[in-house]
Amino acid sequence: MTKNIATKIKKEFRRLNWIIISIFAGILILQGLLFFLVFGVILTDVQTGTWIPALILSSIALLAAVVITYFLNDQFAKTVSDSTVQIVDTEVHQLRAANHRAKSLQSMASTLRATLSFERVVEEALNVCSLGIEEMGVPAHSLVGAVFLFDGNTLKAVATRRFTNIDFDKVIPGKSGIVGKALTEAEIAVTDNPKQDPELRTFVAFQSCLTAACIPLRFGFQIFGAIVIGSDTAVKFDSAQFDLFSGVADQAVIALQNAQLYQNLEAEKQRIIEADEEARKELARDLHDGPTQSIAAIAMRINFIRSLLARDPQQALGELEKVEELAKQTSKDIRGMLFTLRPLVLETHGLSAAVETVLNRIRESDGLNLELVGGENGRLLNEAAQSVVFSIVEEALGNARKYSKAK
Template sequence: MDDSVNELIRVRLARVGRLVTIALIILTVLQVGLFLVLFAFVGAQAAADWLPELVLAILFTLLLGAIALYAVGQAQAAVQRDVSRAVGQELRELHSANDRAQSLQRMASTLSATLSFERVVEQSLDVCSLALEEMGIPRQSLVGAVFLYERGMLRPIARRRFLGNDSNQVIAGKEGVVGAALSQAEPVVTNNPPEDPELKVYEAFRECLTAVCVPLRAGFQLFGAMVIGADTAVHFERDHIDLFRSVGDQAVIALQNAQLYQRLEAEKQRLIEADEEARKELARDLHDGPTQSIAAIAMRMGFARTMIDQDPARAKEELLKVEALAKRTSAEIRGMLFTLRPLVLEAQGLGPAIDALLRRHSESDGIEMRLMGAENGSLLSKRAQVVAFAIVEEALNNARKYSRATLIEVRLWQTDGLFVAAVRDNGVGFDTYDINRDYSTRGSLGMVNMRERAERIDGSLRVESSPESGTTVTLVVPLDKHGADAEATAAEPAAEEPQPVDAAR
C-alpha cells in the first residue's frame, strides 16, 4: 500500500481521537462545575449528598471516552487493513492489465514485423498463458492449439503440450465446444474436455479439466478456432474471455495478411510466367512467320537477280511472287503489332477495335465473323474497354483454335444498367464441367485469365457450351462503376480541385 494513503488515514483518525478526548474533558469540567454551583447555592450538606453520583457520572464519562478511543483505534486498523487489501488488489489488476497490454503490443509488433502466420499464432498462445498465470496456475499447465481449415477439416498448426500423434489428428468442427463456438461465433467454455466429442481425440486435451474455444473469424468468414485448456479446474472471468477474443482477432489479421501476401506472390508469379509465355510465343511467331518469309524473299530475290539476263520473263514472274510474299509478311507483322498494342482501340474505341480484329482473323482463317452493336462499346470507360477487348480477343482465339466453327459472332449491348459482350460460335463445343475442374485441360487456363480480367472491372464471365452445340462466352460489366459516364463524373472533382498557392511568391 502507498505510504501516503496510510499516513492520510492515520492523520484523519488521530484527529477523531483528539476530538473525543476534548469532548471527555469538556464533559468532566461541566460535571465538576455543576457540583461547585450546587455547593455554593445549597450548602455543603446537600452537595455531599450529590458527591457519589458526581463521582459515578465522571467515571461513566471516562469509561465511555475510553471505549470511544478504543473503537477509533480499531476502526483505524480495520480501515488500514481494508484499504491495503483493496489497493493491493487494484495494483495486482493494474499489473495484470499492464502485462496483457505489453503482450498484445509484442504480438502487434510481431504482426507488423513479419508475414509469418506461424510466429504470430505461437505468440498468441504465449499471451493466453498470461490468463492462467494470473489465476496462480503455472504456464506449464497450458494445453493449447490453433486450428485452421484444410480441405474442410480443422488441423492444428500451432500446439502446446501436444503428445504422440496429436499433431496429425484433424477434426470436423461440427460438435462439442468447437462446433458450438464456430456456430455461435462466440467463445465457449467446457468443464469436461475429456468427454468432448471432438477434443477427446487429442491425448493432450484428455488431461484437461477446463477448456475454452475461441472462433477465428472475420465478418462471416471462418478461418478456424483456438482452443486453450488447463489441467487444473479454473473459472475464466469475462476479462480472460475478452483477452482470448482479442488474441484471436490479432491471429485472424495475421492470417489475412499472410493469405494476401501469398495471393500477391502467386499473382506476381503468374504475371511473370504470362509475360515469359508471351515472349516465347512472339519469338515462335516471328521465327515461324516473318523470319521465314524474309529468308524466302532474300532467296527469291537472289534467284530473280540471276534470271534477269537469262530469262527476263521468268525473273519478272519471280519478282511478282516476291512482292506478294512481302505483302503477306507485312500483314503478318501488322497483325503481331495489333496484338501487342491495338492502336485502333486507343484512337477509336472498343467497337472499331473488335471490328478490325474480326476482319484480320476472318481474312487469315477463312471463318465468317460478324460484329453487332459496335456502337455500344463506347458505353464503357477507357480502362474497361481495354479489359473487355482482351477478354473478347481471348474468346475469339479459343474459338479459332478449338471450335472448328464456320461462324463466329460478337454482340455488344446494354441492359438494366449493364454492359454485355457475347462471343458465340457454331463449333463443336465442349463440356464446361471438365474444363473448369482441370486447369491443365486445353483452353481452361485461358478461361481463368478471362475471369480474372473480368473481376478487375467488377464484372462476371459466363461460359455456356456442350458437345456439338457451340460455345457462348458472355461478359457482364456494371456501368455505374465502369461506364463512360462514371469515368467522367469521377474526373470532374479532380478538374475542379484548387491548385496549391506558393506562399513564398
Template sequence: MSLSERRPEQTAEQSQTATDWAFCLVRWGLFAYLLFLALFNPLGTLSVDVLFLATITFGAYNLTITILLALGLLTRAIPAFTLIVDTIAVLALLPLTGGAEGLFFFAPLFPILVATLRFGWELGLLLAVVYGLALGLAALLGWEKGQPWTELLPAILQSLMFLLAVVIGGAVGGRAATEPTDQETGEGSDSHLPDRIKMVYELASTLSATLNYQRVLEAILDISHLGFDELGYRMGESVAMVLLYDENQELYPASYRNLMVPEDEQRRIKGVSGIVGRAINSAEARIGGSPAEDPELRVFRSLAHCQSMLCVPLRAGFETYGVVLFASTKPDVYRPEHLDLLVIFCNQATIALQNATLYQSLQEERDKIIDQEEQARRKLARDLHDGPTQDIAAIAMRLNFARLLIDRDPARARVELARLEDLAHRTVKEIRSMLFTLRPIILETEGLVAAVNQYAENLRQNDNLPVEVDAEQYRDCLDSEAQGVVFAIIEEAVNNAKKHANASRIWVQLAVQGDIFVAQVVDDGKGFDVQAVERSYSTRGSLGMLNLKERAELIGGTLTIDSAPGRGTRITLIVPIEEEI
C-alpha cells in the first residue's frame, strides 16, 4: 500500500487522537471543579469525605487515560470504553454534589455530547433520556405533596438542556461529517473539531449555569467571536450587538462589542424592515451587505465602515426576544458556516434567556407574596392594636376599679362586673372574627359558600352591616387553594366597602357560568374614580386594588373594578375552570 493510500487513515487516527486529548482536558477540568467542591464545600451541604474519595478515583481514571494517550497505546475500542466509564462516573457523582440543584448539575452534558459527536445522535439521545429519567425520578422522590410544582422546575429544565445538547452535538457532528474533502485540499477542517467541541461544551455550561440574562448575552458574543476565529477566515474588524425588545417593543443594544460611538448605545430601531425585519419575520438567519445601506441599521454610526453583516433572530416558539448582529469591515466575509455556527449558539442562548426570564418572574412573584404577607401582618397588628388590645387594657383597668368597689359599694361592683363581662364577650367575638378572616376553618371543612355565608353573618351581627349572599348558581368547582384566594378577595372587597364606601348594603354573588367561575361584590356606597386611584398608586403606600388583581392572577383569573362617584362599586372576579375539575 502506497503512502498516499495510507494518508486518509493516518489523518483519521490523528483526528481521533486530537479528539481524545480534547476530551481528556475536559475531564481534567471537571476533576479540578470537583476537587474545589470537595475541599471548600461552598453550599455547606455536601458529604465532602465521600465526594473527595470519588473525585480522587475519577482523577486516577483520567490519569490512566492521559498516560495511555501520551504513550500512544490507545486502541479503537477506547472511545466506547471511556464513554461507558464517563457515563457511570457522572451518574455516581451527581447525587454526591446535590443532584439537579447542585453545583455539578451540568456534568451530564459531557457524556451526552461525546456520545452524539462520536457515535451519532441516537446514542446521545439515549443518554439524555437516561439522565433525564434519573433526575426526574430523584426530583419526584424528593417532592412532597402540597409543594408547588416549581420545585420540579430544575429537573425539567435540565432534562430539556440535555435534549438541546443532543441537537447541538448532532449539528456540529453532522457539519464535520459533510466536510471530508477538506483533507484532500490540505484545509484539515477536522483539526478544528476538538476546539468546536470545547466551544459548544463551554457555551452550554456557561449558559446553563447562570440565571443572569446579561451574562447570557455576553457569552453569546464572546463564544461567537471565538467560533468565527476557529473557522480560519480573515474576518477583519467587526462590530457585534445583541438587540433586545424593550417595554415599547423597540430594539436596543443590550450587549455589544466594538461599538465605537457612545451615542449608539442609546439608539432604538423598530425591527420591521431591512435585514433585522427580514430575520424576525421569517424566523431565519440572514447574511447581508453594508449596514450603511440598511433602512434601520444605518442609524448606528459604529456600523458605517462595515461592508457585510450577519443577523440571527433570538426566537423560541412564537416569542421573539430580539436579534444577534455581527458586522465586518470586509465585504462578503460571512459564509454559511458562520451562519450555522451562530444559529447553534443563539438557539442555546434563547433557552438560557427563557430560563433567566422565568427565574426573574419567579423572583418577582416571590417578592409579591412576601410583600402581601408583610401587609397582612401589619394589618393584623393594626387591627389588634385598635381593637382587642385596647379592650383588654380597659378590662384590666375596670377590674381594678371593681376590686376597690367590692368593699365600699357591693351593688355598684356587681354592675361594673356585669359590664366587664359584656366587654369581655365582645372582645372574644372580635378576636374570633379576626381569626375567621385570616383563615376560616369552615372554608376547609364545608367549602366556599359556607365560609362566605358565615362571614356575612358575622358582619351583620358585629357591624350591623347588611350583606346578602347569592350562591344559587354556584357548584363546587374550585380546589382548596383557589377557594382560599377567592375568599380573601371577597373579604378584602367587602372590607373596603365597609371602611371607605359608606355603603348601607352589600351584595355578594357566586356563580358558575359554563366553564368559568364568577364572583361579584357590589355595594351602594359613594363610589370613586377608578382611573384616578390607579394613577395615584405611585405616590401612595396603599395598593389595595392592585393587590386584589395580583391575587386574582395567582389562580389564573382576572379582576375588574367598575365604579364612579355617586353610583357605588362593582368588583368582578372571573376564574377559568380547568377541565379536570
C-alpha cells in the first residue's frame, strides 16, 4: 500500500513539473514576442544588435530558473513521498498493533468465559500482557513475568515466565516497591530499576531486567493480586500498552471472581454432601443402637412369653406389659428420628412450634425445664432459613443435653 502511495505522489509531482515547464516555455515565448514588438516595431530606431544580447541573457536566466525549479520540485516530491510513506507506515503499524491487541483481548475473553480454572485465567492474562510488550519489538526470550495472587497475607506466584526453580516458592508481602504502589493506588506502576525494587529484587528472574511494570488485579475494595512483567531490554510504555494491561486486568479479575464463586460453590456442595453422608451414618448408628436392638429384644421376649403361656400365664402377662412398654418406647424413638430428619411441624406451623416440639421431647425424656424465648421472630425468616436455624438449635440443644449434665 505504501508503494502505491509513493508512486501516486511522484506521478502528481511529475505532472506538476510538466506544468511548470509549460508555464516557463510560455513565458519564454511571450518574452521573445515582447522584445520583438518593443524593439523591432515600436522602437525602430534601436539597432537589432543592441537588444538581442539582452533577450539571450534573459532567456538563459529564465531557463536556469526552470532547471532550478524543476530540481527543487523533484527533491520536494521525494521528501513529501518519503514523509508520507513513513507516516502511513507508522499509522498502519499502530492500527495493526491495535487490531492485534483487540484480537488478543477478544481471544482472552473467549478463553476466560470458557474456563473456571484459576490456572487458565492467570496463564492467559500473563500471555496477553507479554504479547503487548512483544509488539514493541522486545523479543519473547527477553521477557520475565509472573502473576501473584494472595495466599493469606502474602503474594505467591501462581503463573510464571522464565522463573528459576529457587523463585517458585518465594512470597512477597506486596507492601512496598512497584507492587505495593500498584495495589495501594490501583494503578499500573513502572520501574526502570527492578533489581533495586525492595520486593522484586528477591527474585533471581528480575535481577537482569531493565524495566518492569506491575498491573494490579483489583475490583473495588477486593484485591486478588498483581501481574508483573519485566524485560531485559529497556522499554518505554505508552498509553496503548497501559490500555491493554488495564483491559487484561479487568477481564482477569472478572474471570477470577467467577472462578472463586465456582470453587466456593463446589466447596459448599462438597460440604453438603459430606454433611448428608454424616447424617446418614449417624441415622444408621442410631437405628442400629436404638430401634433395631429394641425390636430384636421384643422378638426375644415374645418367644420367651410363648414358652411361659403354658406353664406360668401370670408371669407371661407381666412380660407382655414389659413388651408393650418397650414397643411404645421404640415407637417414640422412631418418631423422634423421623422428626429430626423431616420435622413436619416446621413446614406446617413454623420455626417456633418446631423448636417447642424439641423442647417438649427433652422435657419428657430428661425432665429438664426448658423455655423458648423470642420464638415469634421465627416468622421473619423464609422456609430455607427456618430449616437451617432449626437444625442449628436442635444440634445445640442435643450437645447441651449431652455434655452439660443438667438435671
